Every structure is written in C-alpha cells, then in structure tokens.
Amino acid sequence: MKYEFNITKTTSPKEKPNPDTLEFGTLFTDHMFVMNYTEGKGWHDGRIVPYGPVTLEPAAAVFHYAQEMFEGLKAYKSKEGDILLFRPDKNAERTNRTNERMCIPLIDEELYVEAIKALVHVDSDWIPQKEGTSLYIRPFIIASEPFLGVRASREYLFMIILSPVGPYYKGGLAPTKIFVEDEYVRATPGGTGFAKIGGNYAAGLKSQEKAHDKGYSQVLWLDGAERKYVEEIGTSNAFFVIDNEIITAPLEGTILPGITRDSVIQLLKSWGMKVSERRITIEDVFKAYEEGKLSEVFASGTAAVISPVGELCWKDRKITIHDNQIGTLSQKIYDTLSGIQLGKLEDPFGWTVKV
Incomplete structure (x- = not known):
C-alpha cells in the first residue's frame, strides 16, 4: 500500500446492534480515523484508534467561526462477501472543493480514499447485511487551533467515523410530503450552497421545524434571489418528471453537487431519456400538474438513495403526485442504483470500489 496508517485496536469492543432495529446515525463502530494538519508540516500522523471523545480547547476555531466541512458515503457487503464503496x-x-471554499488545506484525494478503505476494513464486521441497511461513513474536517480571531486556522483534524444504519426514511420508499419554503432561503449566488458544511444545514433547521409542524417531512428550497426557482429538497437533490423530461436544478453554486444526483443523470442518459439541468419555477411545476404533465417528483442523496415525493405544499396550494405512490421511474432508478451498490447488478460505469 502507498499509504500506511498506525492502528490501535480497541480493548473493549461493543456489542453489534440488531439489524432489525437500526436507525440512522445513532450508533457508531469501534474505531475512527484521525489525522492532523499543522501549518508548515501539512497533513500528518494518520491513524486508526478506538472510537471515543475528542479533546479540543474551548478556543478552538471550529467553535467560534464554524470553519469545518463534512462528507457522507456508504459501504455495503455483497452476497459474495465483497465490501463495496460507491x-x-x-x-x-x-x-x-469544499475545503477550497472554506480556506481548509486541500488533502491528497488518494490518501482520503485509502483512509476510508482502511477504517472500513478494520470495522468490516459492523457492516449490516439486512435489506435496506448499510455502513454510513462520515469523513469531516474541523479547525482545531485555539484562537479568537477571524482568519483561517493553522491547525486541523481530519476524522472519519462509521455508523451502521437502517433506512434513512423509516417508511422506506413510501412517498414523502414536502413543504415548499418561500420565506427562508438556503443559499445565494456567491455563497456556500455548493459546499458540504454544517452551516448550510444549521441555517435550514428553522424551516425544517416549520415543515414538521405542518405535517411535512422535508423542505423544498427556492432560490434566494427571487424565491421562485426550485433548488434542493432538504438534504437531497430534486428531480421533476414533466412531459417525459426529467428536470433538475443546474449546478450554479447554490445547490450541492450530489454524487447520487450525478449517478441518476448518467443512468437516465444511458437509458436514452431526456434529462435537463435547468432552472424551473415552482409555478411551472404546479402548472404542469394542473395540465396533467407532472408524472413524478423524487429526491436523490446518499442517505436515502431515491426518495419519491407524494405531496407538495406551496402557500395554500397542495398537489398529490402519482396518487401518492412511488412512480415507475423512481422505482427503476432505486432498484438499479441500489443493485449496483450492493453488487447485485452489473456496474457498467465502474462506480463500485472494493475495499
């Protein structure tokens, strides 16, 4: 191996959870990956250690100026016993890309992937194999230098933790109810909408609470400038199937460039379908519904893969999509992507990576 990491095994391994009762992101494996960055020295001392608390000074920059980022992906185990990353x-x-926007030092991308592989290998017996389960992988970087001042930190921690998870939505592929947010905004041009940082999600909590109070599970964000163009659905990218055209918001710096989003687009194009990355107004979505042209709406993301939408609420208007049932296309995309991820289907795109 080009990269080797010191490994310290836990002396108190945890009991493995029941795969039938797994939730999302509440349990963590026995080990974690840690690597330091020091200005003048770069990234150094990559190591796998027992999972546990992290000691930081109260003045650590991440607490005061939110200089951090995170990622999310999954590991799966095929029927043949292969461990697969997507x-x-x-x-x-x-x-x-996020690091550059947040003034965090870039990290060698090959090292990054090898660190993930190494940690997943150490805790491979934590990968659940029940249908709909997986091992969620959370890499993140935080500014750890203790100082009070608005500048980029000179010290960082790169860490990876693992969590065996059940389905993101307890209802599985049951369609979700989505509330269209036209008061608060998630991102604006020139901001950090394309970056995967905690601040984007913290700023959305108010809207999420408002949606939940109204009986909706997620928020559909509109653009920050005019509040009329559809952008993202909560933690996922949004797709609208209108008159046999699949439409999703373009990557113009205000939405997350989802990896599942990109996979969906490539998959649809390989099937010969018309896919458009273009702006579309919420008014046009509702007009398409009234004209009988809106056949499906779904969201894509690492956590849920594909999440069909059964209802949209905008102002005082509500529409029910595809009789509140999962659409044929949404089901086909989910079955294909999950089949590739689990090694059940051929992977013509070379997306899966063995650990």
Missing part, C-alpha cells in the same frame, strides 16, 4: 473518489473531489 464512488468514493467523488467524495474526495467534493471534499477539496
């Missing part, structure tokens, strides 16, 4: 190189690329 496009981890894309997570590495996106990490560095």
Whole structure:
C-alpha cells in the first residue's frame, strides 16, 4: 500500500446492534480515523484508534467561526462477501472543493480514499447485511487551533467515523410530503450552497421545524434571489418528471453537487431519456400538474438513495403526485442504483470500489 496508517485496536469492543432495529446515525463502530494538519508540516500522523471523545480547547476555531466541512458515503457487503464503496473518489473531489471554499488545506484525494478503505476494513464486521441497511461513513474536517480571531486556522483534524444504519426514511420508499419554503432561503449566488458544511444545514433547521409542524417531512428550497426557482429538497437533490423530461436544478453554486444526483443523470442518459439541468419555477411545476404533465417528483442523496415525493405544499396550494405512490421511474432508478451498490447488478460505469 502507498499509504500506511498506525492502528490501535480497541480493548473493549461493543456489542453489534440488531439489524432489525437500526436507525440512522445513532450508533457508531469501534474505531475512527484521525489525522492532523499543522501549518508548515501539512497533513500528518494518520491513524486508526478506538472510537471515543475528542479533546479540543474551548478556543478552538471550529467553535467560534464554524470553519469545518463534512462528507457522507456508504459501504455495503455483497452476497459474495465483497465490501463495496460507491464512488468514493467523488467524495474526495467534493471534499477539496469544499475545503477550497472554506480556506481548509486541500488533502491528497488518494490518501482520503485509502483512509476510508482502511477504517472500513478494520470495522468490516459492523457492516449490516439486512435489506435496506448499510455502513454510513462520515469523513469531516474541523479547525482545531485555539484562537479568537477571524482568519483561517493553522491547525486541523481530519476524522472519519462509521455508523451502521437502517433506512434513512423509516417508511422506506413510501412517498414523502414536502413543504415548499418561500420565506427562508438556503443559499445565494456567491455563497456556500455548493459546499458540504454544517452551516448550510444549521441555517435550514428553522424551516425544517416549520415543515414538521405542518405535517411535512422535508423542505423544498427556492432560490434566494427571487424565491421562485426550485433548488434542493432538504438534504437531497430534486428531480421533476414533466412531459417525459426529467428536470433538475443546474449546478450554479447554490445547490450541492450530489454524487447520487450525478449517478441518476448518467443512468437516465444511458437509458436514452431526456434529462435537463435547468432552472424551473415552482409555478411551472404546479402548472404542469394542473395540465396533467407532472408524472413524478423524487429526491436523490446518499442517505436515502431515491426518495419519491407524494405531496407538495406551496402557500395554500397542495398537489398529490402519482396518487401518492412511488412512480415507475423512481422505482427503476432505486432498484438499479441500489443493485449496483450492493453488487447485485452489473456496474457498467465502474462506480463500485472494493475495499
């Protein structure tokens, strides 16, 4: 191996959870990856250690100026026993795009993927194999230098933790109800909408609470300038199937460049379908519904893969999509992507990587 990491095994391994009762992101494996960055020295001392608390000074920059980033991907175990990652190189690329925006030092992308592989290998017996489960991988970087001042930190921690997870939505592929947010905004041009940082999600909590209070599971964000163009659905990218055209918001700096989003687009194009990355107004979405042209709406993301939308609420208007049932296309995309991820289907795109 080009990269070797010191490994310290835990002396108190945890009991493995029941795969039938797994939730999302509440349990963590026995080990974690840690690597330091020091100005003048670069990234150094990559190591795998027992999972546990991290000690930081109260003045650590991450607490005061939110200089941090995170990623998310999954590991799966095939029926043949192979451990598979799904496009981890894309997570590495996106990490560095976020790092550049957040003034965090770039990290060697090959090292990044090898660190993920090494940790997943150490805790491979934590990968659940029940249908709909997986091992969620959370790489993240935080500014750790203790100082009070608005500048980039000179010290960082790169860490990776693992969590065996059940389905992101407890209802599985059951369609979700989405509330269209036209008061608060998630991102604006020139901001950090394309970066995977905690601040984007923290700023959305108010809208999420408002949606939940109204009986909706997620928020559909509109653009920050005019509040009329559809952008993202909560933690996922949004797709609208209108008159046999699949439409998703373009990558113009205000939405996350989802890896599942890119996979969906490539998959649809390989099937000969018309896919458009273009702006579309929420008014046009509702007009398409009234004209009988809106056949499906779905979201894509690492956590849920594909999440069909059964209802949209905008102002005082509500529409029910595809009789509140999962659409044929949404089901086909989910079955194909999950089949590739689990090694059940042929991978013509070279997306899966063995650990």
